[in-house]
Amino acid sequence: MHALHLIGLIFVFLVATTQLQETAAQAATASSENTTNRNSWMASSIAKMETELTASYGDSQASRVQLGLRQISEFWRTEDGDAAVFEDFVRTNFAGDQVTLDTMFTRYQRLLEQLDGHMHEINREFRQQQDLDAGPALPFDEIFAGYDPSAHVIDDFFNNKLAFIVLLNFPLTTLDQRLHDGPTWTRRQWAEVRLGQRFDKRVPADVNLAIGQAAASADAYIAQYNIWMYHLLDNQGKRLFPAKMRLLSHWNLRDEIKSDYADSQNGLAKQRMIQQVMERIVTQTIPLAAIDNPQVDWDPYTNEVRAAAARDSDMGSNTRRANNEREPDTRYARLLGTFLASRKADPYSPTAPTLIDRRFDEDRELPETRVRAMLEQVVSSPLVAQTAKLIQQRLGRPLEPFDIWYNGFRPGSKYSEAELDAMVAKKYPSAEAYQKDIPNLLMKLGLSPARAQYVANNIVVDPARGSGHAMGAEMRSEKAHLRTRVEKTGMNYKGFNIAVHEMGHNVEQTFSLNEVDYTLLKGVPNTAFTEALAFVFQGRDLELLGLPAPNAKAEAEKTLNDFWGTYEISGVALVDMGVWHWMYDHPQATPSQLNQATVQIAKDVWNRYYAPVFGKKDVVLLGVYSHMIDAFLYLPDYPIGHMIAFQIEEQMKKAGSVGPEFERMAKMGRVTPDLWMENATGKPVGPEALLEATGRALAATSSAK
Numbered sequence: 001m002h003a004l005h006l007i008g009l010i011f012v013f014l015v016a017t018t019q020l021q022e023t024a025a026q027a028a029t030a031s032s033e034n035t036t037n038r039n040s041w042m043a044s045s046i047a048k049m050e051t052e053l054t055a056s057y058g059d060s061q062a063s064r065v066q067l068g069l070r071q072i073s074e075f076w077r078t079e080d081g082d083a084a085v086f087e088d089f090v091r092t093n094f095a096g097d098q099v100t101l102d103t104m105f106t107r108y109q110r111l112l113e114q115l116d117g118h119m120h121e122i123n124r125e126f127r128q129q130q131d132l133d134a135g136p137a138l139p140f141d142e143i144f145a146g147y148d149p150s151a152h153v154i155d156d157f158f159n160n161k162l163a164f165i166v167l168l169n170f171p172l173t174t175l176d177q178r179l180h181d182g183p184t185w186t187r188r189q190w191a192e193v194r195l196g197q198r199f200d201k202r203v204p205a206d207v208n209l210a211i212g213q214a215a216a217s218a219d220a221y222i223a224q225y226n227i228w229m230y231h232l233l234d235n236q237g238k239r240l241f242p243a244k245m246r247l248l249s250h251w252n253l254r255d256e257i258k259s260d261y262a263d264s265q266n267g268l269a270k271q272r273m274i275q276q277v278m279e280r281i282v283t284q285t286i287p288l289a290a291i292d293n294p295q296v297d298w299d300p301y302t303n304e305v306r307a308a309a310a311r312d313s314d315m316g317s318n319t320r321r322a323n324n325e326r327e328p329d330t331r332y333a334r335l336l337g338t339f340l341a342s343r344k345a346d347p348y349s350p351t352a353p354t355l356i357d358r359r360f361d362e363d364r365e366l367p368e369t370r371v372r373a374m375l376e377q378v379v380s381s382p383l384v385a386q387t388a389k390l391i392q393q394r395l396g397r398p399l400e401p402f403d404i405w406y407n408g409f410r411p412g413s414k415y416s417e418a419e420l421d422a423m424v425a426k427k428y429p430s431a432e433a434y435q436k437d438i439p440n441l442l443m444k445l446g447l448s449p450a451r452a453q454y455v456a457n458n459i460v461v462d463p464a465r466g467s468g469h470a471m472g473a474e475m476r477s478e479k480a481h482l483r484t485r486v487e488k489t490g491m492n493y494k495g496f497n498i499a500v501h502e503m504g505h506n507v508e509q510t511f512s513l514n515e516v517d518y519t520l521l522k523g524v525p526n527t528a529f530t531e532a533l534a535f536v537f538q539g540r541d542l543e544l545l546g547l548p549a550p551n552a553k554a555e556a557e558k559t560l561n562d563f564w565g566t567y568e569i570s571g572v573a574l575v576d577m578g579v580w581h582w583m584y585d586h587p588q589a590t591p592s593q594l595n596q597a598t599v600q601i602a603k604d605v606w607n608r609y610y611a612p613v614f615g616k617k618d619v620v621l622l623g624v625y626s627h628m629i630d631a632f633l634y635l636p637d638y639p640i641g642h643m644i645a646f647q648i649e650e651q652m653k654k655a656g657s658v659g660p661e662f663e664r665m666a667k668m669g670r671v672t673p674d675l676w677m678e679n680a681t682g683k684p685v686g687p688e689a690l691l692e693a694t695g696r697a698l699a700a701t702s703s704a705k
């Protein structure tokens with residue numbers, strides 16, 4: 001829905017992917033040259049400095065001295081200097097008393113805020129021509145927009161040793177420590193932990209480059225994987241889809257299945273045909289000639305390919321012979337490429353030695369075993385069968401596998417879109433009108449007049465080129481930006497709905513930066529949290545227009561829609577996890593073996609959790625997600641996001657007033673997801689709120705009949 005916002009998320013994700021973890025012994029194991037160097041003088045230098053520093057600062061500092069020396073020795077490379085340089089560095093930079101340590105902490109915190117803030121400011125300015133409705137963008141604007149001035153900051157900080165000073169004085173931690181000890185840490189301790197984590201990676205440039213190349217190659221493969229729908233033939237040679245329709249796998253194909261529910265004539269035949277196409281993609285029995293090529297007609301059932309008997313485009317290749325020679329497992333070759341590249345970073349990451357560990361322990365900060373249990377709790381819930389029964393009633397036919405994408409749960413509205421458009425356009429003829437109304441909107445959500453004005457003063461409204469997005473600040477002297485689309489005729493309802501969502505992001509961004517006690521803790525645990533908070537605002541958009549809130553029926557429909565979506569994506573996530581484990585268990589696998597394994601894993605998950613509901617076994621649809629190929633085990637984030645959204649929404653309902661509760665939650669900053677959620681709702685992250693709401697929605701829906 002928010003294209004630019006999404007690009008931001010993907011960008012953050014790719015940065016996280018390429019800056020793979022480096023802690024502890026990795027620098028040592030990284031190159032034999034380094035190891036030799038360390039062996040020759042490092043041990044004696046460490047022993048010497050330990051004695052010297054403990055003598056200077058007393059026994060109370062002994063454990064800090066040991067930890068700091070161990071930490072920097074693990075990152076120190078030949079080019080960082082010899083024994084004399086090492087010892088001098090330690091002697092000069094160890095903060096051996098509390099006053100010096102406090103000064104160091106405070107100054108690093110302030111200067112890193114300035115660094116982040118100004119880097120972000122440059123990024124925002126450089127993107128301006130692309131992001132804002134401010135006249136045409138020229139080709140060079142794209143280069144400015146793509147430039148990241150902070151790309152080499154970590155390398156620079158190791159080279160000038162500012163990173164080593166942190167590692168000498170502040171602790172690195174494992175997820176285990178953060179989960180077990182985190183709840184008892186002071187806020188200052190948490191801030192020190194996040195300070196340390198900024199410098200817990202020093203991956204060699206060639207490894208990052210290999211990962212980036214594998215990601216780019218998988219992206220390019222995904223981005224060109226189109227199906228020309230007019231050229232799909234059924235068993236009577238009939239074309240079900242219109243000319244020129246070109247759908248990207250898998251997102252567009254899936255969305256076409258969703259919109260085909262509205263086609264009472266051919267919808268079912270179209271949906272079945274798309275399912276057949278998707279299965280051919282997963283199993284790689286799709287003819288190579290049928291991919292992104294309008295020059296051939298293809299019957300996905302018999303798999304027969306012929307030169308196109310009708311033309312709707314000059315694109316595509318005549319040179320690819322119209323035969324049914326299959327795609328040669330390219331899908332799995334690309335996936336394997338991302339695995340093999342990720343694995344190169346493993347030796348630099350002894351505390352999280354696989355990409356699976358890095359994803360769960362570092363990026364999500366939720367252990368894999370817990371995530372798996374949460375997903376299984378959703379897919380094996382008895383509520384699935386009840387919801388399926390309801391869908392079956394509404395469709396008037398038994399479910400088919402593609403109904404995992406059923407989209408018939410609709411909140412509906414008392415007002416037509418045109419009526420809402422008119423109301424919004426009158427209220428907000430311009431972006432300035434919306435800006436002026438922000439304090440008023442925030443008061444409607446329960447903030448006091450003073451608080452509402454304070455937050456509004458930290459938000460700048462800009463006219464967006466696209467549909468809208470939110471861009472927070474990274475330092476307190478900067479403001480959050482709300483980008484919203486206002487037509488010449490005034491804002492429309494869709495634009496308003498998005499603006500309210502983005503305003504939710506801005507309010508979160510303001511509280512979690514300006515009101516958090518340590519700026520090293522600014523933000524939220526991960527993107528699922530900021531999205532959940534934005535949805536809280538978005539779900540109240542009618543009330544903000546002065547209209548009645550959605551009624552119980554509308555709310556039940558929305559909940560069931562979310563539940564069914566979470567059921568679908570949880571299965572997809574379990575397949576993603578299964579496939580990555582299989583790759584780690586079979587590092588020598590060929591693309592063809594990975595194909596077979598993925599198909600089997602997709603079938604296994606289906607047979608366990610979906611076949612009982614759909615009455616059909618061995619379906620491979622759960623393996624069709626494109627992000628499974630190019631996104632390095634990203635898919636579990638989606639179902640976790642749904643769960644978090646329900647937890648926060650339920651708490652808002654319990655609390656009654658949104659505003660003060662929102663501020664209380666957002667001020668917690670970036671601690672672990674569980675600790676954040678305990679503070680927010682009294683419970684750790686989990687699916688219970690989603691399941692409870694679904695139970696209530698099902699009861700309300702059946703009693704309404």
Ligand SMILES: [Zn+2]
Nearest residue numbers: 002005531534
């Ligand atoms: Zn958002």
